[in-house]
Structures are given as structure tokens and as C-alpha cells.
Amino acid sequence: MSAGSVFLLAVAGVASGLAGSIAGLASLFSYPALLAAGLPPVAANVTNAVALFTNTLGTAAGSREELRGQRRRLVRLGLLSAVGGSVGAALLLGTPSSTFEHVVPWLIALGSVLILVREPLRRIAGRRPSRDGLRGRLPLIFAVLLVGLYGGYFGAASGVLMLAVLSLAADEPLRVTNAVKNVATGAANVTAAIAYAFLAPVHWQAAAALGLGCLIGSRVGPVVVRRLPEKPLRIAIALAGLGLAVSLWYRTG
Structure with a gap:
């Protein structure tokens, strides 16, 4: 890999x-x-998963203030996400990804729309009787498992x-x-990355850069979030997600 490609990946890593x-x-x-550095799609996907392990480390270190008092919640969500990530990694290593990739843009678009309409949905949910115990938590458990599977x-x-979610x-x-999201998704990513490190064609020089x-x-990211107003940030995240969904839809269509 050329020095230019290594530099490109390092800069892309900061942006990522x-x-x-x-x-x-x-x-x-x-x-x-x-992909621009010359890696084929499968190698790029697994190398990306391994490289993003450091993303979890950085966000956890930068979000200590927000994560204070969240230990039990993080353990619970992290375990669920890790289980989903393990299943997702096994699926990637054992099945063709072409069919699933056609669903990806729609999933991203759905998540982006849910972020946009979060407040109305919360108000609707608040009018319904709350359910305690495992039965009340089942939708969240199922959703976190599915997102973890997708992440892996x-x-x-x-x-x-x-x-x-x-x-x-x-x-x-x-x-x-x-x-909390950063740690939960990181758990799925780390689990998948461990599997890919031993079983998939990871390009280690690219992963390091x-x-x-x-x-x-x-x-740096959590520091930026701490200083930005919530509503514009939420709208920007949703719009960026919709933009990525459209881009992937054209790529796979």
C-alpha cells in the first residue's frame, strides 16, 4: 500500500x-x-470493522461525563449487542451479502425517520400503560439484538x-x-472484529492507518456533541442518515 493511500486512510479515519x-x-x-485504496468490497468491510474498534475506545474515553452512572445499562445493552454482532459476523462469513445489502438503505432510512419523529412517538408511547418486567423490555431487547446483528x-x-432505538x-x-449508543454499537463491532481478525481477509496496514x-x-466527537444544541444536531444526524440511505440505494440498485 502506498504512502498516499495510508495518509488518505488516516484522514478518513479522523472524519470517521x-x-x-x-x-x-x-x-x-x-x-x-x-475501496478507494484498492481493497475489494469484502476485505474493505471486514477491515473497516477491525479499524472501528478504536472508535469505541475513543468515544468511551471522551464520554465519561455522559456515561457516569450508566454501568448496569451499558453492560445489559453491550451484552445484547455483542450477541447480535456475533450472529451477524457468522452470517457474513457464511452467506452471500448481496440480498441483505438491498435491505440496508431502507433500514438506515427507517432509523433516520425515527430520529426525526422521536418526540411525537414518545408522546404516543407515554399515553399507553407502561409494562414492567421482562415483558415490558422485550421490544427494546429484540431491537438491540437486531441492530447488533446488522452491525456485525x-x-x-x-x-x-x-x-x-x-x-x-x-x-x-x-x-x-x-x-450510550456508541458503547452499545461498539460491543457488536468489537465482537465481529475479533472473528474477522482470525477468519477474514483483513488488510492490517489499512486497518492500522x-x-x-x-x-x-x-x-474529539463527544466534546463537540456536548456543545451543540440538541434539536439541530438530531435533525442533522437524521438528514445525514437519509443521505447515506439514498447513496447506498443507488449503489445497490
């Missing part, structure tokens, strides 16, 4: 770290950069989907939900 920690759209920059299988904009499940500031940039960008 910022986009991932702020909006859940790390792959918007990292995956195309890997393909991953693009899995953060948007997880943010949509968590935003509907909890009444809290967006910066807190965003920080991209991962270093991701670490820098993801460490």
Missing part, C-alpha cells in the same frame, strides 16, 4: 471517528476510503439505528443517549 461519535455514521467515510454483518450507519426507549438528553485516525476523531 468524528462522524461515528457524533452521528453514528463512521462508515460514511471509512468504507469508501478503503454490514455495519454502515448501525449507530443511526441504535440511536433511534435508544431515543425511543429513554427520556434523556441526546448527548447521553448518543454516548484507519484505526489511528478513528481514535483521534472519536476522542
Whole structure:
């Protein structure tokens, strides 16, 4: 790999770290950069998953303030997401991805729309009788497992989907939900990355360059979220997700 390609991946990694920690759209920059560096699609996908491991480290370090007091919730969501990520990685390694990739743009678009209409949906949910115990948590459990599976299988904009799920499940500031989202999606990514490291064609030089940039960008991202107004940020995340959905739809259509 040339020095120019390594530099391109490092810069793309910084952008990916910022986009991932702020909006859940790390792959918007990292995956195309890997393709531009000459990696075939499957190698780019698994190399991307391994490199984005540092995104989880950076966002967790930068979000200590938002994650304070969230340990039990993070463990619960992280375990669910990791289970989903393991299944997703197994599916990617054992089945062709062409059929699933046609569904991806629609999933991303759905998550983006859910973020846009979060408040009306919360009001509707608030009028219904609440259910305690496992039965009341089943929709969230199922949704986190599915997003984790998607994250382990393909991953693009899995953060948007997880943010949509968590935003509907909890009444809290967006910066807190965003920080929790980063850890939850990171659990699926780490699980998949471990499998890919041993069983898939990871390009390690590309993963190192991209991962270093991701670490820098993801460490800065939570600081940016802390200073931005919530509503414009939520709208920007949703619109960026819709833009990625349209882009992927044209690519796979």
C-alpha cells in the first residue's frame, strides 16, 4: 500500500471517528476510503470493522461525563449487542451479502425517520400503560439484538439505528443517549472484529492507518456533541442518515 493511500486512510479515519461519535455514521467515510485504496468490497468491510474498534475506545474515553452512572445499562445493552454482532459476523462469513445489502438503505432510512419523529412517538408511547418486567423490555431487547446483528454483518450507519432505538426507549438528553449508543454499537463491532481478525481477509496496514485516525476523531466527537444544541444536531444526524440511505440505494440498485 502506498504512502498516499495510508495518509488518505488516516484522514478518513479522523472524519470517521468524528462522524461515528457524533452521528453514528463512521462508515460514511471509512468504507469508501478503503475501496478507494484498492481493497475489494469484502476485505474493505471486514477491515473497516477491525479499524472501528478504536472508535469505541475513543468515544468511551471522551464520554465519561455522559456515561457516569450508566454501568448496569451499558453492560445489559453491550451484552445484547455483542450477541447480535456475533450472529451477524457468522452470517457474513457464511452467506452471500448481496440480498441483505438491498435491505440496508431502507433500514438506515427507517432509523433516520425515527430520529426525526422521536418526540411525537414518545408522546404516543407515554399515553399507553407502561409494562414492567421482562415483558415490558422485550421490544427494546429484540431491537438491540437486531441492530447488533446488522452491525456485525454490514455495519454502515448501525449507530443511526441504535440511536433511534435508544431515543425511543429513554427520556434523556441526546448527548447521553448518543454516548450510550456508541458503547452499545461498539460491543457488536468489537465482537465481529475479533472473528474477522482470525477468519477474514483483513488488510492490517489499512486497518492500522484507519484505526489511528478513528481514535483521534472519536476522542474529539463527544466534546463537540456536548456543545451543540440538541434539536439541530438530531435533525442533522437524521438528514445525514437519509443521505447515506439514498447513496447506498443507488449503489445497490
